[in-house]
Amino acid sequence: MDFGSLPTVGVDALTSDDFLLDVREDDEWEAGHAEGALHIPMSDFVGRYGELVEQAPEGGKVYVMCRVGGRSAQVAQYLIQRGIDAVNVEGGMQAWEAAGRPVTDGKGGTGTVI
Numbered sequence: 001m002d003f004g005s006l007p008t009v010g011v012d013a014l015t016s017d018d019f020l021l022d023v024r025e026d027d028e029w030e031a032g033h034a035e036g037a038l039h040i041p042m043s044d045f046v047g048r049y050g051e052l053v054e055q056a057p058e059g060g061k062v063y064v065m066c067r068v069g070g071r072s073a074q075v076a077q078y079l080i081q082r083g084i085d086a087v088n089v090e091g092g093m094q095a096w097e098a099a100g101r102p103v104t105d106g107k108g109g110t111g112t113v114i
Helices: 026-031 049-055 070-081 092-098
Strands: 008-010 019-022 062-065 086-090
Touching: 062 070, 062 092, 070 086, 086 092
Parallel strands: 008 086, 019 062, 062 086
Antiparallel strands: none
């Protein structure tokens, strides 16, 4: 798949108002994720696509994240083909964590990116 023309953004450009979609697997999500992100693992994505459609802001951008950017690029391409304004987050959760952005374990504690 060619991702040359795929819209991409760095984590430094994201704000707390942006809609984040995390497509990592359950164990990765449970170890640590961005607060407020929607989690739909890439392996379940096609079957759970409706959840995204229900929760994504109408007419707004969907910022897609994984650990480093490979899986999220595939999902972003899939969404774009379906008319959704999707943007791949370059560097994924590793870049998010490296930039000092908060990572939560979803239980009130500090998470980690695995």
